[in-house]
Amino acid sequence: MKQKWITVREHARLTTSDVQDTLDRAQISASAFDWLCQLQAGVSKQGARLVEVEDRRWLRLDGYVGIIHTPCGTDIEILPKHFNEEDSPQSSRALLCKLIASALDLPYRETGSADLQLFRFPLTEWIMRQFLLALDRLLKRGLRFDYQMVEEEQPYLRGQLDMARQMRQPPGREHRFHQRHALFLPDRPENRLLRLALDKVCQHAREADNWRLGHELRVIMHEIPPSRQVRLDFCNWRNDRLLAHYQPVRPWCELILGEHMPLAIQGRSKGISLLFPMERLFEQHVARSLKQQLPPSAHLRSQVASRYLCTHDGDDMFRLKPDLLLEHDGEKWLLDTKWKRLDGGARDNKYDLAQQDFYQMLAYGHKYLNGKGEMVLIYPKTLDFSAPLKPFVFSPELILHVWPYDLESDKLVASAVHSLPLLITPNGSLALINNGAETTKVDAAEGTA
Structure with a gap:
C-alpha cells in the first residue's frame, strides 16, 4: 500500500481530478474520497459535519483540524486557516499544537522553543x-507496582494453602498444592x-x-x-x-x-486519527488565557446555559449558551469567540461580520444582561484585522465590542474605552480598568492598553 501525505487547511477542497496540490486544494485517491463520504454519513447522525460533498469529484472540508488516516494509506493533515497565503505549513502546525495543548490543558513541555518555532x-x-x-x-x-493475589497449583508450597481445594484433590495428585x-x-x-x-x-x-x-x-x-x-x-x-x-x-x-473527549473525534481507520473543531479550540484557549488577564476577584465561566430565548405553554424553549460570562463586583459581561477572519478595512462589506452573530448577541444581552451592559465578540487577529472596531450600539444601554485576539502573544487587543475588568500590561506593569473610571495609558494608534 503506497502511503500518501496531504497537507491542507480547513475549508480546503479535495478532488479526485489531477490538480496541483496547495493548502486550499489537493488531489486524493478515489478510495479515500469514497471513505470520507462514508465517514461523513456516519458522523452526520451525531450532528457533526466533517466534509461537504460538492459533486462526484469535489469535497469541501469543514471547520475541523487535525489528522485523518484513511484505510487506503492516504493521510490528510488539516491545519488552521489563520495565516496568509504565503505562510508555510510549519507556522499553522505550530499554532495548532499550541491550541490543542492549551484547550485540553495538556502538560506540554519541550526541551527548547526551537523545536516548536521550526x-x-x-x-x-x-x-x-x-x-x-x-x-x-x-x-x-x-513504575508503580502493586500486590496481586494469585491462586495456582504447584508441586511446592508457597504462601497460604487452600485447604478446601486441597482436600478435594483426586488420588494421585496429593503432591500438588493449591x-x-x-x-x-x-x-x-x-x-x-x-x-x-x-x-x-x-x-x-x-x-x-x-x-x-x-x-x-x-x-x-x-x-x-x-x-x-x-x-x-x-x-x-x-x-x-x-x-x-x-x-x-x-x-x-x-x-x-x-x-480525550469531547473535543477529539476518533478515526475509524488504522492509525491515530484525531479531529478537533477549530471553534472549540479557539474558545477554550481564549478562556484559559483571559483568566490570567483578570483580577483574582473576577469570575469567568464557560458555556453558561441558564437562560432561554422564550417560553411556550409554560416550558422554556431554545437554550442560550454564550461562550464566556464574566462577573466582577456584581456586574456582568458577555464574551463570545468566533473563529473567522475579518477585514477591518471593508466597512462597505460590514467587515465580513455575520448578521446572525449579531442577532445571537442581542438575544444574549437581553436575557443575561437585561438589556444593559457591554458584550464582546472576539475574533483572531490577522493582518487585515489588527485593531478593535468601533463599538456597535444596540441601544444606549447595550453595547457590543468587536476585538481581535493575538494568538502569538496570547493577549486580547481591547479598545480604549470599555468597562471590562481587564488586567493589562502597558510598559510591563499590571493595572486594573475599573468601570471606565480609572484607566491606564492607552496607545490609541494600536488600540491596545
Whole structure:
C-alpha cells in the first residue's frame, strides 16, 4: 500500500481530478474520497459535519483540524486557516499544537522553543513525541507496582494453602498444592494503558527519533500486558499522591487512545486519527488565557446555559449558551469567540461580520444582561484585522465590542474605552480598568492598553 501525505487547511477542497496540490486544494485517491463520504454519513447522525460533498469529484472540508488516516494509506493533515497565503505549513502546525495543548490543558513541555518555532513534524508525530518524553520521565522515576493475589497449583508450597481445594484433590495428585500468594507486579490499570499507547506509537511512528525512543521504552515495559478494557482501566486510574508522577503522561495517553473527549473525534481507520473543531479550540484557549488577564476577584465561566430565548405553554424553549460570562463586583459581561477572519478595512462589506452573530448577541444581552451592559465578540487577529472596531450600539444601554485576539502573544487587543475588568500590561506593569473610571495609558494608534 503506497502511503500518501496531504497537507491542507480547513475549508480546503479535495478532488479526485489531477490538480496541483496547495493548502486550499489537493488531489486524493478515489478510495479515500469514497471513505470520507462514508465517514461523513456516519458522523452526520451525531450532528457533526466533517466534509461537504460538492459533486462526484469535489469535497469541501469543514471547520475541523487535525489528522485523518484513511484505510487506503492516504493521510490528510488539516491545519488552521489563520495565516496568509504565503505562510508555510510549519507556522499553522505550530499554532495548532499550541491550541490543542492549551484547550485540553495538556502538560506540554519541550526541551527548547526551537523545536516548536521550526516545527517540521506532522501533528501525530508531535503528539507521539510528547507522550514518549512524558513516559520516559516517568520510567526514570520508576513504575508503580502493586500486590496481586494469585491462586495456582504447584508441586511446592508457597504462601497460604487452600485447604478446601486441597482436600478435594483426586488420588494421585496429593503432591500438588493449591495455594494463594501475593506477587508484587507492575500489572495495574495505569501501566497497562501506557503499554497499549506505547504499542500504538511504535506501530505508527515514522519520525526516526520517535521510532527509536518508542522501541527503547517498549523493551523496558515488555513484561506489562497491554490493556484489553481501555475505558474500564481509565476509570480505575488512581490519582493519589503515590501516583502523582503519572499525571503528566495521562492526557497524552488519553489523546493517543482516543479517550480525550469531547473535543477529539476518533478515526475509524488504522492509525491515530484525531479531529478537533477549530471553534472549540479557539474558545477554550481564549478562556484559559483571559483568566490570567483578570483580577483574582473576577469570575469567568464557560458555556453558561441558564437562560432561554422564550417560553411556550409554560416550558422554556431554545437554550442560550454564550461562550464566556464574566462577573466582577456584581456586574456582568458577555464574551463570545468566533473563529473567522475579518477585514477591518471593508466597512462597505460590514467587515465580513455575520448578521446572525449579531442577532445571537442581542438575544444574549437581553436575557443575561437585561438589556444593559457591554458584550464582546472576539475574533483572531490577522493582518487585515489588527485593531478593535468601533463599538456597535444596540441601544444606549447595550453595547457590543468587536476585538481581535493575538494568538502569538496570547493577549486580547481591547479598545480604549470599555468597562471590562481587564488586567493589562502597558510598559510591563499590571493595572486594573475599573468601570471606565480609572484607566491606564492607552496607545490609541494600536488600540491596545
